[in-house]
Amino acid sequence: MSSPIETDAAIVGAGPAGLFAVFELGLLDLKAHLVDILDRAGGQCTELYPEKPIYDIPGLPIVSGQELTDRLMEQIKPFGATFHFGEMANALEKLPDGRWKLSTDMGTEIVARVVVIAAGGGSFMPKRPPVPGIEAYEGSSVHYAVRKMEIFRGKNVLIAGGGDSALDWTLNLAPIAKSLTLVHHRDGFRAAQHSVNRMRELVEQGKINFHVASVKALHGEGGALSGATLAGADKREWHLETDAFLPFFGLTMKLGPIAEFGINLHENLIPVDTARFESQTPGIFGIGDIVTYPGKLKLILSGFHEAALMAQAAFHICRPGEKLRFQYTTSSSSLQKKLGVI
Amino acid sequence: MKIFAKDREGKESVIEGRDGWTIMEMLRDAGLPITAECGGACACATCHVYLEDGWYEKLPPPKEGETDMLDMALAVKPNSRLSCQLICSEELDGLKVTLAPE
Numbered sequence: 001m002s003s004p005i006e007t008d009a010a011i012v013g014a015g016p017a018g019l020f021a022v023f024e025l026g027l028l029d030l031k032a033h034l035v036d037i038l039d040r041a042g043g044q045c046t047e048l049y050p051e052k053p054i055y056d057i058p059g060l061p062i063v064s065g066q067e068l069t070d071r072l073m074e075q076i077k078p079f080g081a082t083f084h085f086g087e088m089a090n091a092l093e094k095l096p097d098g099r100w101k102l103s104t105d106m107g108t109e110i111v112a113r114v115v116v117i118a119a120g121g122g123s124f125m126p127k128r129p130p131v132p133g134i135e136a137y138e139g140s141s142v143h144y145a146v147r148k149m150e151i152f153r154g155k156n157v158l159i160a161g162g163g164d165s166a167l168d169w170t171l172n173l174a175p176i177a178k179s180l181t182l183v184h185h186r187d188g189f190r191a192a193q194h195s196v197n198r199m200r201e202l203v204e205q206g207k208i209n210f211h212v213a214s215v216k217a218l219h220g221e222g223g224a225l226s227g228a229t230l231a232g233a234d235k236r237e238w239h240l241e242t243d244a245f246l247p248f249f250g251l252t253m254k255l256g257p258i259a260e261f262g263i264n265l266h267e268n269l270i271p272v273d274t275a276r277f278e279s280q281t282p283g284i285f286g287i288g289d290i291v292t293y294p295g296k297l298k299l300i301l302s303g304f305h306e307a308a309l310m311a312q313a314a315f316h317i318c319r320p321g322e323k324l325r326f327q328y329t330t331s332s333s334s335l336q337k338k339l340g341v342i
Numbered sequence: 343m344k345i346f347a348k349d350r351e352g353k354e355s356v357i358e359g360r361d362g363w364t365i366m367e368m369l370r371d372a373g374l375p376i377t378a379e380c381g382g383a384c385a386c387a388t389c390h391v392y393l394e395d396g397w398y399e400k401l402p403p404p405k406e407g408e409t410d411m412l413d414m415a416l417a418v419k420p421n422s423r424l425s426c427q428l429i430c431s432e433e434l435d436g437l438k439v440t441l442a443p444e
Contacts, residue, residue, distance in 0.1 A: 048379070052385065127444075130416055161413065162413035163413050184413070185412075185419075186418075190410035233420070249414050250386075252377070252379065252388055252444070298381075
């Protein structure tokens with residue numbers, strides 16, 4: 001493992017609040033590293049509603065989630081923040097020198113003077129179907145993503161879902177699986193039409209099975225799946241020999257490891273003071289949808305405001321004894337130099 | 343105007359209907375544990391409910407966007423709807439919903 005990264009601020013979450021925090025910290029010459037479980041910036045804006053219009057960003061009468069993210073990325077470019085995408089922040093430890101060490105599931109370690117939790121509703125994680133005991137098979141026989149296709153060679157594979165992931169993996173795994181069964185709650189799919197057509201061809205050729213059905217129960221031992229009980233629309237139930245089950249129902253937000261960071265939480269939100277946007281643990285700040293305080297509104301614009309005040313407070317922790325000079329970007333040539341406009 | 347809502351433990355609540363609100367907003371306002379993480383944009387399928395006692399048939403069918411989004415919901419049944427797409431009006435007086443598992 002490489003030696004830890006050292007920086008001023010470690011930001012958890014690269015949604016609009018986390019991105020704008022880079023800007024506000026950057027104006028004060030504070031450097032940032034961001035960690036996000038998604039593979040790109042934007043958080044909910046790009047994961048849930050990239051194409052949907054947002055009408056309540058001051059100065060932008062209409063902007064899509066993707067466009068807002070792109071504009072924020074452009075705005076913060078001069079500050080050269082480092083992004084650690086596809087990584088989940090999974091541990092936070094206070095070091096003897098007062099700094100924090102944030103670790104990710106990929107082994108990245110970031111040592112920072114302040115930590116900014118901008119994680120929105122938490123980490124985006126796969127939706128888990130409500131099948132009793134499914135947890136026992138996760139990682140061994142139940143997979144929410146395909147990392148290595150080879151592990152499905154010669155297996156009886158069961159796939160559930162009707163979106164692009166379900167259909168794409170049905171098509172990709174069909175040639176190598178011993179048998180492949182796709183189940184969905186209706187005989188219609190939101191997935192791309194050409195994938196659906198191709199899937200139907202494979203069904204006609206007898207290469208795979210498709211049922212309008214749901215998975216009622218899983219059977220097996222010691223994490224190894226041997227079968228599943230399927231239930232049809234007519235409530236008829238039957239047994240299917242199954243070695244691997246792949247449910248594809250998209251992502252949902254779960255608080256995840258942040259709950260173990262030792263930060264005081266109230267109903268899965270971080271209570272912060274409204275002058276500094278600091279949690280009850282000094283040096284750990286919170287901004288955006290994940291925080292709570294009297295009057296809190298879950299609006300993007302509130303996240304921007306919170307980022308600005310957080311940065312002012314974080315400066316005094318990162319640069320003890322230094323005087324903070326409050327300046328405006330319109331009039332300050334030093335800020336304009338940082339922004340690269342002069 | 344009254345809406346009857348059952349949570350995942352089977353506890354029933356009576357919610358005062360509010361003209362023009364979505365059922366999702368009313369469930370959330372009444373403190374029921376509905377995630378609705380996209381806030382009503384028909385983009386996440388986490389406000390999934392079942393319509394009980396024949397109410398599914400009484401309402402206009404879901405539009406294509408809702409039907410597509412229901413593909414991302416868990417434990418979908420023939421009476422599944424996304425509550426952010428149901429707008430409260432006099433016609434919905436007495437509506438019975440049950441929160442779907444998540």
